[in-house]
Amino acid sequence: MRQDRMASAERPKIAKTVVRTFVYLAIAAGVLVIAVVTERGDRRTFRDEQRDAVRARLHDTAADLSADLTEKLLLARGLASVVPIKPDLNQAEFSRLAEEMMQNDAAVVNIAAHRNYTIEYVHPFVENAHVIGTDLREVPAQIEAARKARRTQMPVVDGPVELLQGQPGLIIREPIFVHDGSPGDSPFWGLISVVVDVEKLFEQAEGRMRDAGLEFAARELPAEGTGTSVFRGRAEVFEQDPVVGETKLPQGQWQFAAVPVGGWATHVPGVWQTRGFFATLGIAALLLAWYLFRLQTARQMAHTQLTSAVEVMADGFVIYDEDDRLVTCNQKYKEIYDKSAPAMVPGESFENILRYGLRHGQYAEAEGREEEWLAERLHEHRKANSTVEQKLGDGRWLRILERKTPEGGRVGIRIDITEQVQSRERAERAERRLKDAIEALPAGFWWFDADDRLVMVNGTGRAQLSKVAHLAHPGARYADIVREGVRTGQYADIEGREEEWISGTLDLRKQDASVRDLKLGNGRWLRAYDQRTSDGGLVGFRIDITQSKRYEELLKNSNAELTAALAAREAAEKRFEDLSDIATEWFWEQDADLRFCYFSKGFQRSTGIDPDDLLGRRRTDFSAHDDLSARQDDMAVLLEKLEAREPFDNLIYQADNVRGTQMWVRTSGRPIFDANGQFKGYRGVAADVTPLYEALQQAQQANRAKTEFLNVISHELRTPLTVILGYNAFLANPTVLPAVQTVRAQMAEAGDAQADACEAAIVEIQGYACKIKDSGEQLMHLIEDVLDVARIEARTIRIEPDRVAAAQTAQRVASQLQGLAAEKALELRVEVDDFDVYCDDRRLEQVFMNLLNNAIKFTENGWVRIKAERQGPDVVFHVEDTGEGIPDDQLDRIFEQFSQVDSSSTRNTGGVGLGLTITKSLVELQGGWIRATNRTGGGSVFTFALPAWDESRSQGTAPTTRSA
Numbered sequence: 001m002r003q004d005r006m007a008s009a010e011r012p013k014i015a016k017t018v019v020r021t022f023v024y025l026a027i028a029a030g031v032l033v034i035a036v037v038t039e040r041g042d043r044r045t046f047r048d049e050q051r052d053a054v055r056a057r058l059h060d061t062a063a064d065l066s067a068d069l070t071e072k073l074l075l076a077r078g079l080a081s082v083v084p085i086k087p088d089l090n091q092a093e094f095s096r097l098a099e100e101m102m103q104n105d106a107a108v109v110n111i112a113a114h115r116n117y118t119i120e121y122v123h124p125f126v127e128n129a130h131v132i133g134t135d136l137r138e139v140p141a142q143i144e145a146a147r148k149a150r151r152t153q154m155p156v157v158d159g160p161v162e163l164l165q166g167q168p169g170l171i172i173r174e175p176i177f178v179h180d181g182s183p184g185d186s187p188f189w190g191l192i193s194v195v196v197d198v199e200k201l202f203e204q205a206e207g208r209m210r211d212a213g214l215e216f217a218a219r220e221l222p223a224e225g226t227g228t229s230v231f232r233g234r235a236e237v238f239e240q241d242p243v244v245g246e247t248k249l250p251q252g253q254w255q256f257a258a259v260p261v262g263g264w265a266t267h268v269p270g271v272w273q274t275r276g277f278f279a280t281l282g283i284a285a286l287l288l289a290w291y292l293f294r295l296q297t298a299r300q301m302a303h304t305q306l307t308s309a310v311e312v313m314a315d316g317f318v319i320y321d322e323d324d325r326l327v328t329c330n331q332k333y334k335e336i337y338d339k340s341a342p343a344m345v346p347g348e349s350f351e352n353i354l355r356y357g358l359r360h361g362q363y364a365e366a367e368g369r370e371e372e373w374l375a376e377r378l379h380e381h382r383k384a385n386s387t388v389e390q391k392l393g394d395g396r397w398l399r400i401l402e403r404k405t406p407e408g409g410r411v412g413i414r415i416d417i418t419e420q421v422q423s424r425e426r427a428e429r430a431e432r433r434l435k436d437a438i439e440a441l442p443a444g445f446w447w448f449d450a451d452d453r454l455v456m457v458n459g460t461g462r463a464q465l466s467k468v469a470h471l472a473h474p475g476a477r478y479a480d481i482v483r484e485g486v487r488t489g490q491y492a493d494i495e496g497r498e499e500e501w502i503s504g505t506l507d508l509r510k511q512d513a514s515v516r517d518l519k520l521g522n523g524r525w526l527r528a529y530d531q532r533t534s535d536g537g538l539v540g541f542r543i544d545i546t547q548s549k550r551y552e553e554l555l556k557n558s559n560a561e562l563t564a565a566l567a568a569r570e571a572a573e574k575r576f577e578d579l580s581d582i583a584t585e586w587f588w589e590q591d592a593d594l595r596f597c598y599f600s601k602g603f604q605r606s607t608g609i610d611p612d613d614l615l616g617r618r619r620t621d622f623s624a625h626d627d628l629s630a631r632q633d634d635m636a637v638l639l640e641k642l643e644a645r646e647p648f649d650n651l652i653y654q655a656d657n658v659r660g661t662q663m664w665v666r667t668s669g670r671p672i673f674d675a676n677g678q679f680k681g682y683r684g685v686a687a688d689v690t691p692l693y694e695a696l697q698q699a700q701q702a703n704r705a706k707t708e709f710l711n712v713i714s715h716e717l718r719t720p721l722t723v724i725l726g727y728n729a730f731l732a733n734p735t736v737l738p739a740v741q742t743v744r745a746q747m748a749e750a751g752d753a754q755a756d757a758c759e760a761a762i763v764e765i766q767g768y769a770c771k772i773k774d775s776g777e778q779l780m781h782l783i784e785d786v787l788d789v790a791r792i793e794a795r796t797i798r799i800e801p802d803r804v805a806a807a808q809t810a811q812r813v814a815s816q817l818q819g820l821a822a823e824k825a826l827e828l829r830v831e832v833d834d835f836d837v838y839c840d841d842r843r844l845e846q847v848f849m850n851l852l853n854n855a856i857k858f859t860e861n862g863w864v865r866i867k868a869e870r871q872g873p874d875v876v877f878h879v880e881d882t883g884e885g886i887p888d889d890q891l892d893r894i895f896e897q898f899s900q901v902d903s904s905s906t907r908n909t910g911g912v913g914l915g916l917t918i919t920k921s922l923v924e925l926q927g928g929w930i931r932a933t934n935r936t937g938g939g940s941v942f943t944f945a946l947p948a949w950d951e952s953r954s955q956g957t958a959p960t961t962r963s964a
Contacts, residue, residue, distance in 0.1 A: 023289055031282035035275060049277045050264060054243040056284060057212050058258045061205045062245040065254075068201060072108065072194050073155055073250065074750050075101050076174035079111065080192045081739050084178045087189060091121050098123035100757060107200040109169055114191040117146055131164045139164070142171065148251065149173040150188055154406070155250040160198045160231050170196040185385045202232055214258045221246070221253050233257075240264075314736050316398075316414030322407055324350045324381075336398065336414050337362060350381060350410075365391045384410050389417065397421040413738065444526070444542030450535060452478045452509065464526060464542050465490055479506060492519045509538065517545065525549045562616035585687040588667075592681050594618050594642055607663070607688045619653070638667070645671045645679055652689065664693040724772070734765055792921040799925050803949045804841045806875060807832040810866050813848040821856050827863035828856075835868055835875045836949035839926045844946070847922055850915040851879040851942050859883030859939070874928070874945040882939040886932060894932050895920040919944075 078101050082089070089097075098111045102123075110128045113121040117136040122128045136143045145158035159170035172194040177186040202218070209216040217233025230238070238244075241264070242257035307328070310317050316333035320326055326348050334341040340357035354377060357363060358370045366373035380388050381402060388400040395418070402412040435456075438445050444461030448454055454476040462469040467488040471481050482505055485491055486498050494501040508514045512532040519525055523546075530540040586603035590596055595618055599611035619638065634651040641648040647670045655663040669684025734740045740762065747758040810832045821828040837844070848866070855864040862882030869876050886894060897917045916932075923930045923944045930944035 020289075020293055023293075024286055027285045027289055028282055031278055031285060035278035046277075047264060049281065050260065051243055052281060052284075054214060054258050054260065055245070056288075057209065057214060058216075058243050058245045058256055061209060061216070061258075062247050062256050065202070065205050065256075066247040068107065069157070069247070069249075071105070071750060072172050072196055073157075073174075074746050074754075075105075075108070075111070076155060076172045076192045076194045078743055078746065079113070080174040080176045081743055083113070083176045083189055083192075085737075085739060087178055089121075091125060094121040095123040095125055100761070103753065103757070107197050109163070109167075109195040109197050111195070112193045114146070114193060116188070116190050117143065118190075120190070134164060145171065146173055146191055149175045149191060152251060153177065157249045157252070159196075163195060167197075169198055170201065172196065179387070198232070206232075209258060213261050215261050217242075217257045219255055219257075221255050313738075313741075315416070315738075316412075318412045318414075319405075320350055320410040320412075322409050324410070326350070326353065327409070333414060336392070336396075336416070339393065351378060354378070361393045363390070364393045364395070381410065389421070441541075443544075444540075446540040446542065447537065448478055448540075449537045452538070454478070454481070455537070461542060464520075464524075464544065467521075478509065482506065489521045492521045492523070518542075585685050587683070587685055588669075589684075590682040592679055594682070597681070603686075619655075641669075642682070647671065654693075663688065664690045734762055792918065792925070797921075797925070799840050799843060799922075801839050801926060802841065804837050804839055804844055806835045806837050806844070806868060806877070809841060809844050810848055810868075810877075813845055813852060814866065816849070817852050817856060820853075821864065824856065824860065826856060826859055826861070828852075829863060829865040832866055832868040832877075835870060837875045838947045838949045839928075843922045843926065847919050847944065848879075850919045851944075854915060855879055855881035855883065855940075855942075862939070870948065871945065873948055873950075875948045876943060876945045879942045880935060880939060882935075885934045885938055885940050888934070891932055891934075895930070 079094075079097060082097055086093075094113055102108050102111065111123050112119050112128070112131070114136065119131050119134045119136075122131055136146045141161050142158065145156045145161075149156040153175055155175070156173045157170060158173060160168045161171060163169045163171075174192040174194075176189040176192060178189045179186040206216050215233065215237055217230060217235070217237035219230040219232075219235075219238065237257045237259055240259045242259045245256045245258075247254045247256070310328070311330045313330055313332060316330065316336045318326070318329035318333050326344060326346055328346065329344055334344055337344070337357060339360040339362040340353055343353045343356035351374075354374055358366055358374065361367075363373065377388075380386060380400075384402040384404045386402075388402075390398045390400055392398065396416060397418045397420075399415040399417045400412060401415070402410055405411055438456070439458045441458055441460060444464045445456070445458040446454070446461050447456040454472065454474055456474070457472045462472050465472075465481075465485060467490040468481050468485045471484055479502075482502055486494065486502060491501070508516070508530070511530075514528075514530045516528050517525060518528055524544060525546045525548075526542045527545045528540060528542055530538055533539055586606060587598075587600040588596060588603070589598035595616050596614055597616075599614065603609070603611050619635075619642075635653040638648060638651045638653055641651075647668075649668045650666060651668070652664060652666045655665055665686050666689045667684055667686035669682045671682055672680040674680055735744070744755070744758055744762075747754040807830070810830050814828055814830045818828055852864060852866070859881045860883065864881045865879075867878040867880070869878075895916045897914060920930050923946065926946055928944055928946040930942065933941050933943070935941055
């Protein structure tokens with residue numbers, strides 16, 4: 001069987017050898033026959049020999065010129081491929097790319113980039129800086145070729161023409177189109193122009209022709225086939241029965257002519273010379289045949305390499321011919337359209353393949369409208385100039401990119417964008433939920449952009465300002481809404497000063513934050529809160545405070561009753577005057593209606609409040625809270641005691657409406673009864689403890705503000721950092737990008753030097769990408785630490801305890817850090833028996849990771865070790881190292897936030913001092929404890945304990961925090 005396979009593999013090689021041998025024999029025989037025949041007509045034969053020699057020389061010259069021109073075209077195309085990837089490159093970047101691609105090509109005068117038709121970048125810059133800003137539309141000799149390149153979307157070789165530098169030259173124009181993701185044709189960005197020195201381009205070719213005794217001329221044959229122009233040599237050469245050759249250009253072609261200097265010779269040499277000539281001709285023919293066979297072999301190898309490259313693409317790739325029939329596709333394309341794959345055979349039409357897929361449920365979005373969907377898809381396919389998103393039957397989404405080939409066929413790429421579509425849908429759902437939440441607010445919500453134009457308003461906002469609701473649509477100007485409200489009487493108490501009120505309202509918009517009360521024409525009151533956003537916009541809330549305003553009026557009306565109560569003050573005040581003069585607290589008295597009727601002098605001395613302002617008022621008048629259950633003080637207990645006529649001691653409550661600010665009061669009191677047991681009121685003592693409570697509230701507010709800041713800033717950092725790391729993956733492996741693959745293929749065709757330079761550039765990019773990845777991941781770990789601290793302080797971190805095999809978790813973490821330890825030649829040991837602990841496995845892994853990472857970081861030689869032992873109901877872990885240890889004065893504060901052993905260590909080892917803080921919190925949240933000590937002989941030991949697992953834990957008993 002093996003011999004049969006070897007024989008089958010050898011048959012094509014044997015056949016090729018036979019064919020080539022036959023061709024060589026045929027050439028030799030043919031030359032011999034011609035030599036015998038032509039001896040009878042030496043003159044005709046001699047002339048034919050001259051023409052063959054000239055033709056061979058001209059063929060080589062044309063091939064060399066074509067190769068040189070192709071290098072320049074590849075140079076232009078290479079630069080043009082960079083612009084879509086980085087359309088905002090600057091002059092320095094352009095010069096660097098141009099210098100690398102020119103590779104000291106003496107024939108290239110300069111390279112320029114035109115945005116639209118205006119020169120924006122040029123290299124070399126110093127010698128050509130004066131052409132920057134030149135618009136080709138103002139250069140009649142050059143604009144037509146530039147427009148032709150844009151119109152045909154193909155490169156154009158223009159010239160020779162008069163250059164902007166004042167010398168003649170050739171200009172290669174490569175058009176650039178940048179796809180911006182929108183439907184339709186890709187927008188025209190501009191051109192890459194490569195200016196070639198005509199003299200240097202033709203210098204070597206013409207030298208070889210002169211050495212051969214030939215006169216050379218060249219002229220341009222336009223693609224339309226009308227008109228010619230001789231741009232090299234004498235025009236008379238084309239009139240001397242010359243040997244001609246042609247070189248195709250992207251649009252048009254050049255024709256070359258050659259004749260012997262002095263014209264065609266008429267002298268016929270001797271017969272031996274004739275025979276020698278035919279011998280030489282035969283050898284040349286054999287060499288030419290050998291060369292052609294070699295070109296054929298190279299072409300077959302190139303085709304095989306291209307097929308292999310297409311096959312390994314990460315995306316689906318397909319080619320259809322000008323009749324819309326399948327030419328080839330890679331395996332990924334068939335995997336994407338797995339249900340249509342049986343129909344994907346070369347020669348099958350695109351429409352038939354679609355119909356096959358429709359019959360087999362390939363396209364989910366076509367269900368119920370197959371013919372309509374088919375017509376739409378065929379229409380987009382024929383246009384081949386747009387980007388289409390397509391949903392498959394298995395739920396995947398594809399982005400379809402199709403373009404026409406110069407021959408009229410179609411080239412398509414299928415990119416799986418399922419994850420992107422799902423992310424977009426999640427974002428849309430989140431936006432809808434946000435809008436629903438804003439719409440459900442009981443307060444009016446107004447959002448204006450940086451130009452003070454309305455972005456969003458909820459239904460409550462429209463209802464509150466109903467007279468301007470018809471203007472409350474996106475894009476409306478705030479000033480217009482305000483003026484309409486004034487015109488329609490939306491606002492009250494501004495008659496006669498409308499413009500002044502409008503001016504003041506608009507001036508408030510210039511502030512970053514403002515609060516004011518608005519009285520409406522319908523008698524209601526709104527409190528307006530406006531806050532500047534980070535993008536310069538303004539978010540406002542409108543809260544209805546009508547009820548509060550009414551309470552304010554009621555308080556004013558009760559002044560008469562309070563004045564009457566003041567008359568009884570003097571009699572009661574005398575009773576405690578002596579005691580109040582020496583007391584640091586104050587004494588108070590209430591009547592049978594529980595209205596204050598007396599305050600000692602110590603009240604005003606302690607609080608700075610005139611007692612006359614409070615006489616005649618009840619304690620409930622000092623509270624803005626109607627719901628006693630929502631209060632955070634002892635007011636409910638105090639009121640119960642008062643209603644029950646019972647004594648009370650050291651109760652603390654908040655008096656909201658006493659002196660315009662919060663006031664906290666500690667009080668004790670006893671009920672007063674007359675001889676008949678009739679209740680007459682209360683007497684008691686009280687003290688102002690506001691400073692203590694304010695300090696407590698300020699500390700709590702500062703902690704909440706810090707937590708909120710950490711949450712917000714960490715989220716704002718992590719979102720763009722995730723995007724950076726995602727796109728950096730393309731830089732780390734740029735060879736998956738189609739543009740890079742195209743450049744590599746073109747560089748490979750251009751030669752080994754260009755290919756090596758391309759590979760070197762890719763390696764350099766990958767090096768930079770690795771550095772970006774390392775720094776990005778380090779920053780992401782820091783952000784996660786900050787988020788963990790914020791979650792711990794906000795008590796939102798999730799702990800899900802369960803049965804955890806401590807040895808497996810410790811070994812898993814040690815395996816992850818083995819490479820880091822090896823870099824410092826440290827021995828990393830795990831000496832943990834099969835203990836089961838009751839904790840959150842992920843949080844235990846985080847504790848091990850933080851402690852081991854710290855130990856490795858601060859240990860330069862020796863070892864790092866994890867040990868475990870059972871101590872009563874706990875499993876106690878020890879993380880030991882042979883490092884520098886911890887100063888004794890730092891042991892008590894090592895677990896505090898941002899705590900570092902010293903600044904030198906911070907610079908040498910990195911970190912911000914959050915790891916141990918998080919570790920301590922995670923251990924305590926799981927019912928454990930942790931402490932740090934120093935080892936005898938050097939190094940440190942971090943010891944922590946967690947509850948051991950027992951069967952009672954399966955009932956879900958929550959862990960409790962304990963001390964070491």
